[in-house]
Amino acid sequence: MAIIQLKSKVGRLTPYGKKKVAHAWFYRGANFLLAAKLFEKKGGSRFVFLHLLCQSLEIIIKSLLLMQNYDKYKPKLKSKGGLGHNLVKCYKELRKELGNKPLKKKDKDIMNELDILNNFYSKHILRYGSVLDLFGEPETISSDLVIRYAFKLVRFGNRKFRIKKPTNR
Numbered sequence: 001m002a003i004i005q006l007k008s009k010v011g012r013l014t015p016y017g018k019k020k021v022a023h024a025w026f027y028r029g030a031n032f033l034l035a036a037k038l039f040e041k042k043g044g045s046r047f048v049f050l051h052l053l054c055q056s057l058e059i060i061i062k063s064l065l066l067m068q069n070y071d072k073y074k075p076k077l078k079s080k081g082g083l084g085h086n087l088v089k090c091y092k093e094l095r096k097e098l099g100n101k102p103l104k105k106k107d108k109d110i111m112n113e114l115d116i117l118n119n120f121y122s123k124h125i126l127r128y129g130s131v132l133d134l135f136g137e138p139e140t141i142s143s144d145l146v147i148r149y150a151f152k153l154v155r156f157g158n159r160k161f162r163i164k165k166p167t168n169r
Contacts, residue, residue: 013070018066018070018071019067019070021066021070022063022064022066022067022070022161023063023067023161025059025062025063025066026059026060026063026064026067026157026161028059028063029055029056029057029058029059029060029062029063030056030060030154030157031056032052032055032056032059033052033053033056033057033060033147033150033151033154035052035056036049036052036053036056036147037147039052046141049143050117050120050121050141050143051121053117053143053146053147053150054087054117054118054120054121055121056150057087057090057146057149057150057153058085058087058090058121060150060153060154060157061087061090061091061093061094061153062077062083062090063157064094064097064153064156064157064160065083065090065093065094065097067157067160067161068097068098069097073093076093084122085121085122086118086122087114087117087118087121087122088111088114088115088118091111091114106145109145110145110146110149113142113143113144113145113146114146114149116141116142117141117143117146120141
């Protein structure tokens with residue numbers, strides 16, 4: 001039996017390559033969001049729906065951060081002390097990157113809902129079985145504002161990632 005080893009020298013991404021990576025990641029997050037919505041509509045497990053929603057939001061926000069400044073945010077995505085799976089940190093970082101406008105009451109309500117979801121998501125409680133399955137009622141975990149916010153980010157991202165077609169001149 002022959003063992004084949006491939007060694008590749010991966011160079012640094014070009015600005016175009018960085019944009020394509022952020023673009024691909026964004027659309028993956030948008031598809032997770034659509035899957036969550038479809039799953040909810042079909043009556044799937046509330047815990048799975050909430051996990052898909054949180055996962056989609058994490059990916060969408062991180063891809064938008066990469067689009068804003070790939071070199072700054074790529075090292076922060078998974079590193080200790082970085083953004084990790086913390087939706088609140090991701091949300092705050094995106095707000096800061098996009099101009100950090102003063103929070104309106106609606107934003108504070110989204111933040112409160114996001115904070116509750118984050119407590120479950122960042123500890124992987126939505127993904128794995130736990131005592132919560134015995135005593136928790138997942139229907140009581142609100143997500144209406146967060147899902148609206150996620151779709152708002154998808155609309156923003158679609159505008160941001162719109163590829164301009166070259167003109168024939």
